[in-house]
Amino acid sequence: MGHTLQILILGLCLGGVYALMACGLSLVFGVMRIVNLAHPSLIIAGAFISYWCFTLFGIDPILSLPISAAILFVIGLILYKLVFEKEARSAKYSEMTVLLTFAVAMVVDGALGAMFSNTQRVTSPDYATDAFFFGTIFLPKGQLYAGLISIAIIIGLVAFLRYTRLGYAIRATSQNRAAAELLGVNVNFVSLISFGIGVGLAGAAGSLVSFVFSFFPAKHWEWIAILMSLVVLGGMGSVQGTVIGAFLLAVISAFVGAYAGATWSTMTFFVALFVILLVRPQGLFGEKPEHV
Amino acid sequence: MSELLRVSGVVAGYGSGPAILNGSDLTVEPGKIHCIIGPNGAGKSTLLKAIVGILKPREGEVVFEGERLNGMRPDQVLRRGIAFVPQERALFPKMSVRENLRMGGFVLDDRVELQRRIDEVLERFPVLKERADQLAGTMSGGQQQTLSMARAMLLRPKIVMLDEPSLGLAPKIVQDMFDIMKMLRDEGATILLVEQNAMMGLKNSDWGVVLDLGRTLFEGPAKEILSDPRIQELYLGGRSSAAA
Amino acid sequence: MSDTSTQNPDAVADVLSAREAYNAGLARSGARGRSWTVAAIVLILLIALPALQFVGNYNYALHMALYTLMYVAMASSWNILGGYTGYVSLGHNVFFCIGGYVSGMILAKMGVSTLITAPLAGLVAAAVGVGVGTITLRMRGPTFIISSIALLMIVRILFDNWGYVGGANGVTLPVTDLDVRWAKIPYYYAMLVIALLAVVASYRIKHSKFGLGLRAISQDEVKAESAGIDTATYKVAAFAVSAFFVGMTGAIWGEYLTYLRPNIFLIILVAAYMVLMCIIGGKGTVTGPIVGAILIVAFNEFFAATLGASEINILATGLIMVLVLLYFPLGVVGTLAQKGRLPRFLDWD
Numbered sequence: 084m085g086h087t088l089q090i091l092i093l094g095l096c097l098g099g100v101y102a103l104m105a106c107g108l109s110l111v112f113g114v115m116r117i118v119n120l121a122h123p124s125l126i127i128a129g130a131f132i133s134y135w136c137f138t139l140f141g142i143d144p145i146l147s148l149p150i151s152a153a154i155l156f157v158i159g160l161i162l163y164k165l166v167f168e169k170e171a172r173s174a175k176y177s178e179m180t181v182l183l184t185f186a187v188a189m190v191v192d193g194a195l196g197a198m199f200s201n202t203q204r205v206t207s208p209d210y211a212t213d214a215f216f217f218g219t220i221f222l223p224k225g226q227l228y229a230g231l232i233s234i235a236i237i238i239g240l241v242a243f244l245r246y247t248r249l250g251y252a253i254r255a256t257s258q259n260r261a262a263a264e265l266l267g268v269n270v271n272f273v274s275l276i277s278f279g280i281g282v283g284l285a286g287a288a289g290s291l292v293s294f295v296f297s298f299f300p301a302k303h304w305e306w307i308a309i310l311m312s313l314v315v316l317g318g319m320g321s322v323q324g325t326v327i328g329a330f331l332l333a334v335i336s337a338f339v340g341a342y343a344g345a346t347w348s349t350m351t352f353f354v355a356l357f358v359i360l361l362v363r364p365q366g367l368f369g370e371k372p373e374h375v
Numbered sequence: 376m377s378e379l380l381r382v383s384g385v386v387a388g389y390g391s392g393p394a395i396l397n398g399s400d401l402t403v404e405p406g407k408i409h410c411i412i413g414p415n416g417a418g419k420s421t422l423l424k425a426i427v428g429i430l431k432p433r434e435g436e437v438v439f440e441g442e443r444l445n446g447m448r449p450d451q452v453l454r455r456g457i458a459f460v461p462q463e464r465a466l467f468p469k470m471s472v473r474e475n476l477r478m479g480g481f482v483l484d485d486r487v488e489l490q491r492r493i494d495e496v497l498e499r500f501p502v503l504k505e506r507a508d509q510l511a512g513t514m515s516g517g518q519q520q521t522l523s524m525a526r527a528m529l530l531r532p533k534i535v536m537l538d539e540p541s542l543g544l545a546p547k548i549v550q551d552m553f554d555i556m557k558m559l560r561d562e563g564a565t566i567l568l569v570e571q572n573a574m575m576g577l578k579n580s581d582w583g584v585v586l587d588l589g590r591t592l593f594e595g596p597a598k599e600i601l602s603d604p605r606i607q608e609l610y611l612g613g614r615s616s617a618a619a
Numbered sequence: 620m621s622d623t624s625t626q627n628p629d630a631v632a633d634v635l636s637a638r639e640a641y642n643a644g645l646a647r648s649g650a651r652g653r654s655w656t657v658a659a660i661v662l663i664l665l666i667a668l669p670a671l672q673f674v675g676n677y678n679y680a681l682h683m684a685l686y687t688l689m690y691v692a693m694a695s696s697w698n699i700l701g702g703y704t705g706y707v708s709l710g711h712n713v714f715f716c717i718g719g720y721v722s723g724m725i726l727a728k729m730g731v732s733t734l735i736t737a738p739l740a741g742l743v744a745a746a747v748g749v750g751v752g753t754i755t756l757r758m759r760g761p762t763f764i765i766s767s768i769a770l771l772m773i774v775r776i777l778f779d780n781w782g783y784v785g786g787a788n789g790v791t792l793p794v795t796d797l798d799v800r801w802a803k804i805p806y807y808y809a810m811l812v813i814a815l816l817a818v819v820a821s822y823r824i825k826h827s828k829f830g831l832g833l834r835a836i837s838q839d840e841v842k843a844e845s846a847g848i849d850t851a852t853y854k855v856a857a858f859a860v861s862a863f864f865v866g867m868t869g870a871i872w873g874e875y876l877t878y879l880r881p882n883i884f885l886i887i888l889v890a891a892y893m894v895l896m897c898i899i900g901g902k903g904t905v906t907g908p909i910v911g912a913i914l915i916v917a918f919n920e921f922f923a924a925t926l927g928a929s930e931i932n933i934l935a936t937g938l939i940m941v942l943v944l945l946y947f948p949l950g951v952v953g954t955l956a957q958k959g960r961l962p963r964f965l966d967w968d
Contacts, residue, residue, distance in 0.1 A: 118761045118764075118765065120768075166941060166945065169945060178705075178707060178760050178761060178764070179944065179948075181707070181760075181761045181764045181765075182707065182764075182894065182898075182940070182944055183941060183944050183945070185709060185891070185894075185940075186891075186937045186938075186940035186941045186944060187937065187941060188937070189887075189891060189933050189934070189936055189937025189940065190934055190937035190938050190941065191937075192930075192933055192934075192937070193930050193931060193932070193933035193934025193935070193936075193937055194930075194934050196929075196930030196933065196934075197930040197931050197934060200930075201930070248481075251474070251477065251478060251481070252481070254467070254469075254470065255467050255470070255478050255481075258467040258468055258469050258470065259465055259466065259467050259468070261461070261465060262461070262465030262466065262467065262478075263467075263478070264449060264450075265427070265429075265449050265450075265453070265459055265461065265465060266450075266453070266478050266479060266481045266482070267449075267450035267453055267454070267481045267482035268450075268478075268481055269450075300930070304768075304772070304887050305772060307765075307768055307772075308765075308768055308769040308772040311765050311768075311769065312769070315762075315765075321469075346776060346779075346780050349776065350773065350776050353769045353772050353773045353776070354773070356765070356766070356769045357754070357766065357769055357770075357773070360755075360758055360762060360765075360766050361754055361757075
């Protein structure tokens with residue numbers, strides 16, 4: 084029983100981090116129908132920012148999170164302007180952007196690899212290796228902090244989407260772009276800002292990832308499938324759905340990991356992705372049915 | 376007679392494609408329901424899109440209260456007082472009724488005023504008030520159409536343009552929609568609608584416009600158009616149905 | 620004719636010839652005949668290439684030719700699915716891996732050369748392709764692309780942890796007894812044959828009823844289906860054919876390298892190359908993948924020689940892909956064809 088609770092708690096902490104990693108992806112897909120395969124590589128870019136802030140200046144990764152988020156937000160704006168704005172008018176937009184983001188992922192991967200080499204790294208503030216103990220149950224401080232901060236950021240994001248004017252505009256654009264435009268929403272600006280926020284969230288997630296997981300530039304390929312499984316499970320484009328998907332799969336994979344070994348815990352996500360896509364063959368990307 | 380909106384000699388088409396409108400004219404007078412009829416592909420919807428700025432007229436003029444609208448963006452036209460409800464209703468399915476109404480007033484900067492108007496609209500449409508927190512995507516077709524119209528009224532536009540409000544609705548519901556339009560008209564609104572079902576549209580309107588091949592063939596009181604034998608023959612499905 | 624022609628025969632003739640010329644311009648280029656001569660010359664040169672070994676050590680040239688031929692085969696196969704059918708797979712190297720391991724393990728355990736078992740490797744890859752395709756080809760657009768990446772990750776984990784095939788460390792294969800001078804030649808010819816078969820298959824498919832069905836699917840799957848095309852079977856068949864040739868190249872490549880290891884087959888770069896070669900050469904054209912393979916291999920060789928690091932290589936490949944997608948989406952062959960300037964020897968569409 085204690086063992087089960089232990090695994091559950093670890094799964095929930097990781098679930099929070101996964102949720103933050105994936106919700107930027109979900110936001111960008113919702114608003115722009117861009118499946119951003121470069122998202123995980125940008126998370127790793129964020130992780131490197133926090134890693135170097137810690138290694139060079141001793142700045143705690145939790146404190147460098149806003150720096151990383153801000154830098155990545157700007158990178159997101161630039162990427163959108165350079166790469167995706169032009170494609171927004173193309174006929175095979177959705178498919179085209181997948182290839183484009185794939186290529187961007189290679190660029191980020193290659194650039195990070197060339198600068199910092201493909202060795203495993205981890206940011207190690209004191210709490211990353213410490214834990215709280217409650218009887219036989221232990222709570223690793225790093226994962227706990229990361230999970231809580233992730234949840235706080237996601238709550239902030241949801242509140243922003245729900246209650247601010249820009250948030251309304253973002254939700255409206257993701258649900259019906261043409262109608263939003265007719266009602267006076269500047270959809271191009273909304274797309275730009277949403278992309279920036281999505282990538283900025285990758286930066287924030289990266290800071291937390293830097294002390295929760297070990298990372299190296301090429302690791303993002305593994306994360307693509309992991310994050311996609313969360314996003315697809317939660318219903319593409321829905322931030323809340325993604326969060327639920329993240330907690331669910333993180334807990335399942337924690338149990339798989341505990342009973343079958345760490346290798347298979349990663350496999351959980353890939354298999355889940357396949358199964359979900361199989362059960363809903365139109366994919367959760369499928370065109371939404373007409374409302375009559 | 377005063378005129379609110381005048382369209383003269385408008386030529387327009389999609390992208391670099393052929394012109395769909397080849398010199399359409401239209402006059403909209405305040406306080407009336409205007410109905411544009413015509414066969415498929417006549418350019419009815421295109422005309423509304425050209426007025427609202429989704430398409431840029433290549434030639435001709437769109438003048439609203441003495442101001443040229445040519446070349447304005449849809450939101451600029453909206454701010455000047457022309458609301459447009461497109462064919463596909465254009466609701467936000469995962470937003471509640473209240474949130475959809477709030478989007479209708481997106482260009483309003485005064486939040487207090489916006490809230491006041493939302494309450495006002497909800498009062499006026501009890502159907503919507505009952506469902507204020509229901510998601511728009513889960514409502515019936517008639518309710519969705521009502522919400523679209525209510526949302527368009529939020530900015531208190533001088534003209535409401537509706538593209539085929541009856542599309543996909545049961546006949547009884549369609550009549551409800553026209554009753555709402557008449558109610559809005561009696562409160563002083565001006566309405567311009569496009570209707571595939573010409574008989575139905577004209578019977579419920581004050582003014583009729585017959586459009587074909589991108590040109591305005593006929594403009595006049597709806598009753599006159601209904602009784603014109605040529606128009607009956609060509610656009611109203613022959614004499615037999617016109618007599619009904 | 621007798622009545623009208625009396626009026627102004629010259630003018631009528633002028634108009635008629637102008638119309639003929641115009642119609643000829645509209646007609647698909649297939650009518651202007653194939654450049655069999657150029658194809659034959661290229662093939663003869665490729666067959667004769669190993670003769671260089673009689674006059675000196677041209678192992679490097681031979682290696683580059685073999686490597687290029689391998690990618691010609693892989694890109695052409697990818698094109699059958701990704702170009703004609705419009706299903707972009709970013710995990711196609713899975714079949715490269717399966718082919719490599721099937722033949723490679725037979726070689727390691729029983730000593731039978733992959734030169735003999737390559738067709739078997741291709742068949743196994745095709746069979747796996749049928750299985751996987753039956754599941755994943757039900758998804759469309761971006762969903763399919765993501766499922767192909769997921770497949771790649773799953774297979775990578777399986778091979779990294781499968782003790783029988785050596786896990787992540789892989790298996791060492793016996794080295795050929797041939798003298799260094801001749802050692803590459805059997806593999807070179809094997810790759811040449813596979814590349815030739817893949818290109819011929821690609822050409823024959825494009826001009827068959829099957830190929831027409833595939834192209835219809837890529838344009839509009841619902842319409843294709845309502846036109847009576849059994850889209851499910853067509854797609855799976857395209858996937859299987861595509862996997863077959865990729866599997867064969869994997870078989871030869873394993874023995875040629877003398878070892879099997881997941882990270883030579885299952886790295887994302889191999890999958891990216893197949894996609895990029897097709898796009899840069901011209902997705903959906905017969906000669907596009909050939910042109911693309913030559914360009915990318917040459918470019919990589921230039922990079923490896925000047926810059927070295929594989930990270931830079933990934934960076935450059937990604938950058939080229941972005942630029943090509945944005946500014947050159949039709950590729951070399953597609954762009955030339957659109958401008959009506961495609962040389963006859965590249966026109967097999």
